[in-house]
Amino acid sequence: xxxxxxxxxxxxxxxxxxxxxxxxxxxxxxxxxxxxxxxxxxxxxxxxxxxxxxxxxxxxxxxxxxxxxxxxxxxxxxxxxxxxxxxxxxxxxxxxxxxxxxxxxxxxxxxxxxxxxxxxxxxxxxxxxxxxxxxxxxxxxxxxxxxxxxxxxxxxxxxxxxxxxxxxxxxxxxxxxxxxxxxxxxxxxxxxxxxxxxxxxxxxxxxxxxxxxxxxxxxxxxxxxxxxxxxxxxxxxxxxxxxxxxxxxxxxxx
Amino acid sequence: xxxxxxxxxxxxxxxxxxxxxxxxxxxxxxxxxxxxxxxxxxxxxxxxxxxxxxxxxxxxxxxxxxxxxxxxxxxxxxxxxxxxxxxxxxxxxxxxxxxxxxxxxxxxxxxxxxxxxxxxxxxxxxxxxxxxxxxxxxxxxxxxxxxxxxxxxxxxxxxxxxxxxxxxxxxxxxxxxxxxxxxxxxxxxxxxxxxxxxxxxxxxxxxxxxxxxxxxxxxxxxxxxxxxxxxxxxx
Numbered sequence: 001x002x003x004x005x006x007x008x009x010x011x012x013x014x015x016x017x018x019x020x021x022x023x024x025x026x027x028x029x030x031x032x033x034x035x036x037x038x039x040x041x042x043x044x045x046x047x048x049x050x051x052x053x054x055x056x057x058x059x060x061x062x063x064x065x066x067x068x069x070x071x072x073x074x075x076x077x078x079x080x081x082x083x084x085x086x087x088x089x090x091x092x093x094x095x096x097x098x099x100x101x102x103x104x105x106x107x108x109x110x111x112x113x114x115x116x117x118x119x120x121x122x123x124x125x126x127x128x129x130x131x132x133x134x135x136x137x138x139x140x141x142x143x144x145x146x147x148x149x150x151x152x153x154x155x156x157x158x159x160x161x162x163x164x165x166x167x168x169x170x171x172x173x174x175x176x177x178x179x180x181x182x183x184x185x186x187x188x189x190x191x192x193x194x195x196x197x198x199x200x201x202x203x204x205x206x207x208x209x210x211x212x213x214x215x216x217x218x219x220x221x222x223x224x225x226x227x228x229x230x231x232x233x234x235x236x237x238x239x240x241x242x243x244x245x246x247x248x249x250x251x252x253x254x
Numbered sequence: 255x256x257x258x259x260x261x262x263x264x265x266x267x268x269x270x271x272x273x274x275x276x277x278x279x280x281x282x283x284x285x286x287x288x289x290x291x292x293x294x295x296x297x298x299x300x301x302x303x304x305x306x307x308x309x310x311x312x313x314x315x316x317x318x319x320x321x322x323x324x325x326x327x328x329x330x331x332x333x334x335x336x337x338x339x340x341x342x343x344x345x346x347x348x349x350x351x352x353x354x355x356x357x358x359x360x361x362x363x364x365x366x367x368x369x370x371x372x373x374x375x376x377x378x379x380x381x382x383x384x385x386x387x388x389x390x391x392x393x394x395x396x397x398x399x400x401x402x403x404x405x406x407x408x409x410x411x412x413x414x415x416x417x418x419x420x421x422x423x424x425x426x427x428x429x430x431x432x433x434x435x436x437x438x439x440x441x442x443x444x445x446x447x448x449x450x451x452x453x454x455x456x457x458x459x460x461x462x463x464x465x466x467x468x469x470x471x472x473x474x475x476x477x478x479x480x481x482x483x484x485x486x487x488x489x
Contacts, residue, residue: 103423104422104423104426104427105426105430105451105452105458105459106388106398106422106423106426106451106458106459106460107423109458109459109460109461110398234455237455237458238454238455241430241434241453241454244430249431249434251258251431251432251435
């Protein structure tokens, strides 16, 4: 019965004036950058959004114009029209910090559980459904992180590999789930706040997964994916714990 | 940084746990004075008594912001209609403190069959203070929680349990600052060896304590009947 708000309060460097079009654009941008609104998702209609933020529809339209100018959303006409998220910006450190403050360790563990379930199913289907050409494509994408120059590019290259596995698996539903999970997890993983990122480790993991798919080795592929996601989620949990209290902090308060 | 010993963490956790159960017992005593039972041990609560119980539970929730919800859960036998009966109030973000309704008809599709759940059976059958979870309260409040319960007796008849829910996310905020005082990692572990809350990736909520990997020690926690332990890594 308790529903998560779609636009939780996210910290930004800039002071927020409630109700102004730029302020609302900031909040929606943060939600998109942290995957709370995934690429491909449709925003609620103008009336609903205006009501959610307690502003006039005219103000909300200005907000959408700002987001369109930034290339984050696109408005399409017609029966299946609406405003859609088309690109996720890389989150500001403050937004990542707020994400960790708002999510418990247990929730991060659960994110890992879902990610493991979806990705294991995908890699097993990828083993069964891949062929020489699709394996080449997976192999090619496995090391793309090496070409990336910024954290944002690395996050995007990392996601792209995992999304390709879903493409090879040929399940549109699983692809949608993977897209949603990637848009939440990947920016966090490559954020400076989480740190300790070794592109080489990620590339080695990706190449090993790709090799297992090439051999149609279901069991090995499953094990590798599970391990890869576990390591990643553990890094996020460690980051959350370290961003919160340092060991010993808060002890004297109780 | 002050060095904190496992014994100090144990003491803090016990103080916290005991105070949780104390306030639950307080609510139980208050409720026991409102609930009437007939000679056969059947519960009789009219509208006025229900209103009074709701008031008492509401006051309890006002004092316990950490609690997701609290209330009384009657045994179907004592209640006598064949349906379940709960008086459960929750902190609702929109409505404030409000009554939460469950499906109590055993023939209904989404029947909340609480008499089979650990927090009820242990507190009611064994009559002990119980902490159940972490678990997803499917068909109940549908949150990832722990539930603390204790039995309620009226004129010698055990008729219900009193309980309070704490969301795992909130429990984490409350207990991590204690567990984090042991830098190698520590956890609150339940009677089934499940991690309730832990301070490292080695101890994640819901996971079973790995019996193969040694390297940790444990200390039982009061109230002992709950079976809770403090588990901590030793290098």
